[in-house]
Amino acid sequence: MKDVGGMTTIENLPTQIPLAMINALAYCPRRFGYEFIQAEMLLNEHVVEGVLRHQGVDLAGTTWLADAVQERRAYVWSERLGLAGFCDLVELRGGEIYPVEYKKGRPGKWKSDHAQLCAQALCLEERTGQMIARGFIFYFATRRREEVAFTPALRAEVEALAAEAHRLAEAGALPPPVDNPAKCRDCSLQPLCLPAELRQLASVARWEQGL
Numbered sequence: 001m002k003d004v005g006g007m008t009t010i011e012n013l014p015t016q017i018p019l020a021m022i023n024a025l026a027y028c029p030r031r032f033g034y035e036f037i038q039a040e041m042l043l044n045e046h047v048v049e050g051v052l053r054h055q056g057v058d059l060a061g062t063t064w065l066a067d068a069v070q071e072r073r074a075y076v077w078s079e080r081l082g083l084a085g086f087c088d089l090v091e092l093r094g095g096e097i098y099p100v101e102y103k104k105g106r107p108g109k110w111k112s113d114h115a116q117l118c119a120q121a122l123c124l125e126e127r128t129g130q131m132i133a134r135g136f137i138f139y140f141a142t143r144r145r146e147e148v149a150f151t152p153a154l155r156a157e158v159e160a161l162a163a164e165a166h167r168l169a170e171a172g173a174l175p176p177p178v179d180n181p182a183k184c185r186d187c188s189l190q191p192l193c194l195p196a197e198l199r200q201l202a203s204v205a206r207w208e209q210g211l
Helices: 019-027 029-037 045-053 112-128 152-171 181-185 195-208
Strands: 061-064 068-078 083-093 096-103 134-139 144-149
Touching (some): 019 112, 019 152, 029 152, 068 112, 083 112, 112 152, 181 195
Antiparallel strands (some): 061 068, 068 083, 083 096, 134 144
């Protein structure tokens, strides 16, 4: 990564939270618990499509354009936050460096993608010493980039998510399901998590206790 912001790689990093898990935690703490704490993963059509879409993106390498340098699958990390992982693309254009994340589908109401992208930027800042004001998410459904500003609020959210990820990992227990049927409906882990069934059992238990 010397060609893009002077980044280098190091070996034998301490155990850190993968950047993709910030997305999982922002979407649902229980999903984070299954994927990171228990290393469980189920496939559905959305997951498989996402993997296939990323096949070209995941080929590491540097591309020199007329007005930019692009580094694909760039490994970054943050000792301060205890995060590490890959950026789909790091772009250097006009003296500005920023991450670009590729996602299937189209922009939605859940902002977990923004948290993941901002986490990448915080790692890049630590590695390069440069302030990164924005990044982009490329959605395959729209074939367009969405700009994401790394506001103080978003940065604070990512720092809180990183701290919570380490807390949950240390505790080693699954968080309860979120009370959001729309998120559960779209989640590949729904058959494993069984959120509706767990909520029903909890309701029965409260009724039996007279609560």
